[in-house]
Amino acid sequence: MTGTAGRDEEHAAESADEVRRLRRERRIAAYRRADRVLARPGFLGTLRERLALLDGAGDLYDLDESVDIYGTGVVEALEEKVAGLLGKEAAAFFPTGTMAQQVALRCWAGRTGNTTVALHALAHPEVHERKAFSEVSGLRPVRVTGEPRLPTAAEVRDFEEPFGALMLELPLRDAGFVLPSFDELTEVVDAARERDAVVHFDGARLWETTVHFGRPLEEIAGLADSVYVSFYKSLDGYGGAALAGPRTLVEEARTWRHRYGGLVFQQFPTALSALAGLERELPRLPGYVHHARVVAAALREGFAAAGVPWARVHPGQPHTHEFQVWLPYDADVLAEAAVRQAEETGTLLFANAWDRGGPDLAFTEVYVLADGLAWTADDVAAAVTDFAGRLPEAGGRG
Numbered sequence: 001m002t003g004t005a006g007r008d009e010e011h012a013a014e015s016a017d018e019v020r021r022l023r024r025e026r027r028i029a030a031y032r033r034a035d036r037v038l039a040r041p042g043f044l045g046t047l048r049e050r051l052a053l054l055d056g057a058g059d060l061y062d063l064d065e066s067v068d069i070y071g072t073g074v075v076e077a078l079e080e081k082v083a084g085l086l087g088k089e090a091a092a093f094f095p096t097g098t099m100a101q102q103v104a105l106r107c108w109a110g111r112t113g114n115t116t117v118a119l120h121a122l123a124h125p126e127v128h129e130r131k132a133f134s135e136v137s138g139l140r141p142v143r144v145t146g147e148p149r150l151p152t153a154a155e156v157r158d159f160e161e162p163f164g165a166l167m168l169e170l171p172l173r174d175a176g177f178v179l180p181s182f183d184e185l186t187e188v189v190d191a192a193r194e195r196d197a198v199v200h201f202d203g204a205r206l207w208e209t210t211v212h213f214g215r216p217l218e219e220i221a222g223l224a225d226s227v228y229v230s231f232y233k234s235l236d237g238y239g240g241a242a243l244a245g246p247r248t249l250v251e252e253a254r255t256w257r258h259r260y261g262g263l264v265f266q267q268f269p270t271a272l273s274a275l276a277g278l279e280r281e282l283p284r285l286p287g288y289v290h291h292a293r294v295v296a297a298a299l300r301e302g303f304a305a306a307g308v309p310w311a312r313v314h315p316g317q318p319h320t321h322e323f324q325v326w327l328p329y330d331a332d333v334l335a336e337a338a339v340r341q342a343e344e345t346g347t348l349l350f351a352n353a354w355d356r357g358g359p360d361l362a363f364t365e366v367y368v369l370a371d372g373l374a375w376t377a378d379d380v381a382a383a384v385t386d387f388a389g390r391l392p393e394a395g396g397r398g
Contacts (some may be wrong), residue, residue: 023335024353030342036379037348038295039369040238053273060275071254074271081244081278086220086227088244093271095262098129098227098240100114100220102137104243104257105165108198108226111249115139116166118156118192122174123148123167124202135337148175157288159193166192168224169202170209171320177205177365179319180212182220189223199223199395204230204241207282208320211289222302223248231270234285235277238270284370288321291375292368298377299366302384303327308391321368327393331355331362337390338364341383346366351385 028044029039042050057063061074075093082093094100109115117133119126123144125133133139144151144159150172153353168188171177180188189199201224206217213220221227225247231237243253257263296313303311312326326343327334333356341347353363 002362004355008133018019023339027335027351027353028338030339030349031351033346033352034342034348035346036371036375036383037351037353038372039367040371041233041367043345048329053236053238055274056270057272057276061272068266068268068271071267072267074268074275077272078364082229082242083274085278086229086244087223088227089247090250091244092250092257093267094241094243094257095239095264095267096204096271097228097230098125098132099204099257099262100198100243101167102124102132102139103260103262104200104226104228104245104249105133105139105167106137106256107249107252107337108165109139110227110252110326112164112198114162114197115279116161117141117165118151118159118163118197119167119169120144120151120172120175122170122172123169124173124204127174130224132218133176149178150180150185152353153184153191154189156191157191158281160196162195163197165198167200167201167202169204169221170206171322172320173205176314176324177318177320177322178315179209179212182215185213188221189313193199198225201227203227203274204233204318205322206345207234208285208289208322211286212319216224231274231277232320235281237273237277240267240274241272255313280335285321287373288368288370291319292318292323292366294323294377294378295366295368295372295375298380299325299384301377302381303388305381306388307384308388325350325364325366326357326361327360329393330360334362334364337387340390341387342393344367345386347383347386349380349387 029046061077064075070091079091079093105117115138117139118377119141126141131142142163144155150168156166171179172252192199204227210217211222226243226249228241228243231240243250296318300313308327310328314324314326334354339352350364352365354364357363
């Protein structure tokens with residue numbers, strides 16, 4: 001597009017980006033000042049607050065040991081601990097999950113002789129990684145389904161072309177942090193194996209799935225040939241990830257980690273923060289999941305009592321301590337109401353951004369962490385009443 005119309009469109013896009021930037025800054029400022037929140041994730045804290053995560057690190061690892069160099073020492077200790085928790089022969093530390101999964105599936109492709117990876121249309125590599133599988137790693141992703149749930153055994157068994165690996169994101173974040181039942185998951189894995197495919201779990205948030213599955217981590221991870229886990233999404237670490245699986249696969253993955261630029265000279269702060277997360281946050285996750293169900297029910301009942309014409313908590317009973325809330329309003333209207341509630345009352349009910357799900361329809365993600373445990377169902381209902389009172393009566397843009 002050229003001429004005045006083109007320049008106007010560019011200016012409008014720049015203006016919209018600026019509005020989004022300013023709104024995000026205002027939302028984060030309101031979050032930091034709020035007295036009451038459902039979750040206070042560490043990554044939004046100050047440098048001083050984040051450094052405090054390492055207070056007491058001497059209880060997690062001998063700080064008089066030599067510092068790590070290219071993955072030795074405390075990094076090796078972290079890898080050994082993760083492998084034990086997941087019931088795998090070995091684990092390798094990676095700076096990012098994006099790298100860990102590309103390396104894992106590249107290694108599996110070499111073993112199976114098939115570079116095709118079957119996954120969900122909403123899987124993280126398809127939505128958030130700029131086509132990294134195909135652009136960087138020579139892999140060919142194919143979508144088993146786009147439905148807002150995990151693939152079924154029938155879909156895997158009847159998929160129209162061969163694939164070397166099936167990748168399953170547990171939970172499936174962009175569909176609402178959803179999980180299948182354990183029996184359904186087992187059937188999906190079996191269907192992939194019938195096709196001589198390996199199974200890889202994108203387990204960034206696998207730590208929080210034990211309540212829904214009713215199984216220990218080792219049994220859940222044991223269904224897959226390899227598993228990736230994150231150290232910051234549920235465990236509140238500084239970053240980093242691990243790939244766990246057969247020892248031979250992990251050893252090859254270390255080679256590719258080096259080639260991808262992931263063999264970092266020293267990583268002790270991140271490794272120590274991961275050990276802290278495994279020691280302190282991992283045991284708390286089941287409690288967060290159980291209380292998320294209390295919060296979700298109170299939100300649903302609160303919006304019904306407030307007379308909001310249509311509202312949905314998805315899933316109705318959260319599978320993890322994270323879930324979605326959908327409301328029949330424009331995202332900007334909801335974002336403004338959330339920020340004003342925090343600024344005026346000190347209570348931030350909805351701390352995350354609102355995304356458009358359609359005309360006059362938007363959703364946000366709700367997390368329940370340690371701060372949320374102090375909220376009773378009545379507290380949630382009162383906050384919903386106040387929030388709903390800040391919305392236009394008939395929904396829409398107002």
